[in-house]
Amino acid sequence: MLDDRKLDVLKAIVTDYVSSKEPVGSKSLVERHGLRVSPATVRNDMAVLEEEGYIVQPHTSAGRIPTDKGYRLFVDRLATVKPLSPAERRAISTFLAGAIDLDDVMGRTVRLLAQVTSQVAIVQYPAAPAAQIRHVELVGLTTDRALVVLITSSGTVEQRTLELPHVSDDHIAQLRALLNSHLIGIAPSAAVDRLAALATDLDLALRPIGTPVIAVLLDMLASDASDRVVVGGVPNLARFGDQFETTVRPVLEALEENVVLLRLLGEAASSVDGEVTVRIGHENPYETLQTTSLVASSYGTVSDGRATLGIVGPTRMDYPSTMASVRAVARYVGRFLAEG
């Protein structure tokens, strides 16, 4: 149906439209690319491409612009991965040096991704399901409040404050020792059972403080770090001031809905493992984002923590470069997390 030349034409249309932001006509197409045919021929090809739904003309007597379907074909079959510039390579390989903790790594990653793609970046916290519990810390803060800190072998530190009746330092120390002796070195899933058992045959003296603390710990074990996301590069939206309704507003609205972002990333990552996934326009599961595209990739390994990162931007974006950048950042962050 679509011979090579027609594919070339589509590729040229996408490329030109992405860079010029304007509908592209047959004449300029032939000029700017080395197509060895006449505009009239190209016009015939374009008519076919339009019939097949890969391109449309915004109005009669205007050039063509790619449809979501056109971008999809472009991404699947026509895009050649654009190698990163040396400056980008350098930026990526130095950006994470000196990161202090996981929060810092996530923050740096999202800024890096936003910078190299010039889009809005989203990074999900890695989930390390195989982590062991390293330490449970219990600290009295005031007479009736305490702080629970849970430290895992993957280096995550989670904290909660809770109210306790009659906190005596001695009881706290006992409970801390008890918890640690039962929990250290075991996996969170096993810890849940262990804690439940512990709660029932708890020393009577410890029960008043032990019960709420165990409840909080169970809650902490249930909550997954990977339901956290960080967002960056929002100022990059300023470049799209002209397409306020189709790009800026939907992204702004989605950004503060963590749930939306998580499902977006999750859905995108679930398809192909370790490769860059692209969701173009209407392919997105969320209606408000159907005028935008998502480029995402999972990163990390199951043992060191695995999650997804990506960018959101207008459907008219430079897919080859963006995909290359997202892939490079994902790989680098994965490597960085593995090395530590």
Add this chain to the structure above:
Amino acid sequence: MLDDRKLDVLKAIVTDYVSSKEPVGSKSLVERHGLRVSPATVRNDMAVLEEEGYIVQPHTSAGRIPTDKGYRLFVDRLATVKPLSPAERRAISTFLAGAIDLDDVMGRTVRLLAQVTSQVAIVQYPAAPAAQIRHVELVGLTTDRALVVLITSSGTVEQRTLELPHVSDDHIAQLRALLNSHLIGIAPSAAVDRLAALATDLDLALRPIGTPVIAVLLDMLASDASDRVVVGGVPNLARFGDQFETTVRPVLEALEENVVLLRLLGEAASSVDGEVTVRIGHENPYETLQTTSLVASSYGTVSDGRATLGIVGPTRMDYPSTMASVRAVARYVGRFLAEG
């Protein structure tokens, strides 16, 4: 110079312009407010107000709009604090219930503030200079990496990972005990001296791991939690799609510069203590934000942690309501932090 009626006229102009977004003329002014004079009289007053720089007309035959100076006079002398609606009161007083930790409190606060003001909200983490050190935790993660956690009496938990040579669990335990015995219960400022002393006469066996750990601890003590800010309500910018250049773009650009936000809040809060501060247009220290206004207030107490929160929006905003909301949120968060 400005008699009561001229002030009334200015007040009416500000009120009308804020709600209608359109230059306001003498006739509609007289109609919509109970001014007991004729449009001609109002026109004379407006001429004077314009001469004094409180209002301008965008073009010769249009109504007047307030200048920054006009808004300033309005805020200082004319605005009557608009009482909060019952719904707002309810929202404010329930929003923080069930907060899990400080991060959660900050996150909820920024969302609350963004919601009640319908603007972009900024909340600075509270600084609790008088906090005591409650606990130092040191956990080996892999053979050559360890995690340092610093817990203070104000409930803040700070964590860092670092690389260590030859980590033996025994040495780690020794060092942990040593650090805690020296640090627990003392203020961060004193801890700095104590750590420096500790570093010099450290047991030779502990020195290889003790030195880097102490360095990290000193760094953690030096870093202040109050240099963290959270931002929320960015989607509210979508309402200002028409004023993209004067409102959306500047705010977007400022948002990701934590330094800018911190200086902005710091400068605003430093003026009057515990009251709402307003920076209108050119009064802002940052050029890019000179088409926007900042409404801020400090919150909390020195002992429980003190910081600043506020909102950024267009100069044409409903100052009375916004100021009331900011003040209410600041007070409520302060109270919440004090109660725990």
Add this chain to the structure above:
DNA sequence: AGCTGGCACTCGCACGATGTGAGTGCCAGG
């Protein structure tokens, strides 16, 4: 002295007509 009604004037803006040009579809010939 201050307020008011009247009046001429200004000028941004919405509206409609016009012309231009980029781009198209189609067709006959190579």
Add this chain to the structure above:
DNA sequence: CCTGGCACTCACATCGTGCGAGTGCCAGCT
């Protein structure tokens, strides 16, 4: 199957026009 030619279409920019909201000023009234 490609190509040059040609008639056709329309979005858009340009220009002119009329309207009306709003103004400044002035003479007269209180």
